[in-house]
């Protein structure tokens with residue numbers, strides 16, 4: 001016997017909005033999350049950037065200007081991936097299954113989560129951009145918005161990647177592992193802190209396959225006009241990564257039980 | 259008509275047979291109770307029906323939809339109150355319900371009224387804007403119940419809904435479950451290890467042990483299977499068991515802890531004759547069978563002990579020390 005009259009028919013977009021609303025509301029109620037996300041990039045910028053700034057110049061820019069784009073990427077790279085992996089935490093505190101058992105389609109839930117991650121990345125990036133301006137980084141108002149657009153797109157891909165990991169991970173202890181095994185190599189081998197043109201062999205290969213490499217190059221290019229790779233290659237890799245990560249993410253959510 | 263049909267449903271976790279070939283049919287508008295001790299497989303059964311866990315084998319339909327083939331249709335048809343609270347601690351009670359109403363696509367015009375009613379029902383109206391992390395255990399439980407009911411699903415799963423509620427909260431909850439069935443013809447599958455709860459609410463009960471259904475029937479019929487009323491007698495010297503069992507209304511007699519436990523078909527009619535046969539007694543206790551007796555009959559173990567064993571032991575030890 002099937003009875004349609006009493007079945008729930010949530011709208012996909014409203015449902016995604018609901019998930020987004022939950023993610024962002026909870027984020028603002030946990031101040032340590034936002035503080036930890038923006039403090040370390042700013043420390044990098046101030047201490048490393050200014051400290052080495054006098055002695056090192058890369059590609060005609062000061063070191064501080066060079067790492068500004070990289071540090072910005074660091075901000076939302078860590079927050080996007082960890083945000084996705086927060087799924088494990090939601091599973092542990094039992095709030096995840098309440099959403100998974102709902103009639104909302106898995107792609108709606110996924111969309112809401114990705115938008116939540118993007119929103120959080122944007123907020124943090126605005127803070128880092130403004131602090132950067134205060135300590136002497138130069139960019140035009142137009143650049144400010146172009147960079148935020150790129151941040152939004154890149155974060156959509158990285159959040160999706162984090163969500164995929166989170167959908168497979170069983171325990172929050174996996175967080176630590178994710179950090180040291182995936183995140184740090186991804187960040188260090190991306191050209192964020194030193195040019196990767198020096199890297200050869202396996203490391204060079206990892207850098208070339210690392211999506212963050214292209215995100216860093218695009219963002220730094222947008223900020224300072226200096227590209228280390230071909231911008232066209234950057235753009236193709238960037239967009240390809242975002243699409244791939246999101247398609248894989250929806251599939252991972254479809255198969256997730258609880 | 260069957261709203262839930264379970265056929266040979268099985269779930270193994272490695273060597274553990276959490277649910278083992280369960281077959282059940284639950285009709286529309288029925289309150290069906292799964293009664294069993296810790297680890298019997300109640301939650302596992304509900305999780306499979308709610309599409310949160312894939313069965314090892316067997317199949318089941320909810321509202322006519324196969325749990326394996328059309329999980330999203332099943333999800334559209336159900337509501338669930340989990341055994342562990344699953345509300346968001348960093349949201350207020352009101353916000354949790356609001357979120358739920360959006361996720362379940364409640365029509366905008368209904369939302370505020372439903373939330374107000376639900377909060378009033380579980381007596382949380384005055385705490386509606388406080389974050390859930392400031393709620394007590396019982397309050398969380400009540401919020402959970404309010405959330406499960408908010409969208410008035412066709413089929414509702416309640417996994418130990420009154421766990422942690424005080425007696426008054428439990429009574430209120432019972433009243434509400436009855437109203438849901440009467441007014442909305444909701445079908446409810448409820449798990450519990452409280453005998454009174456199953457007795458009070460469920461039209462039929464499945465006694466489940468080690469993942470297997472050991473008995474399915476109405477509470478009354480199950481109790482009747484125990485075989486009548488129970489008479490407990492303390493006397494010294496204790497009478498001869500054999501002579502008692504010769505009486506035609508005596509269904510069984512056994513000694514436990516120096517007392518004599520006799521099952522008779524109808525205590526009201528037979529007590530006089532029974533006592534005459536026994537002679538001088540110190541103490542007589544007569545009671546109707548409870549579901550605990552049912553449980554003992556079908557599994558050979560006590561449900562109450564299986565449930566609170568370790569706790570009772572700790573209490574006992576601390577009392578003994580004094």
Ligand SMILES: Nc1ncnc2c1ncn2[C@@H]1O[C@H](COP(=O)(O)OP(=O)(O)OP(=O)(O)O)[C@@H](O)[C@H]1O
Nearest residue numbers: 271274276294295296297298299300301302303341
């Ligand atoms: N994820 C899991 N992994 C391994 N074993 C599990 C898992 N979930 C449940 N079990 C086992 O399956 C059995 C049934 O568990 P279940 O939670 O269904 O019991 P229950 O009847 O709900 O008990 P309770 O009254 O304690 O809630 C138990 O032996 C339990 O240890």
Ligand SMILES: [Mg+2]
Nearest residue numbers: 300301302341
């Ligand atoms: Mg359980």
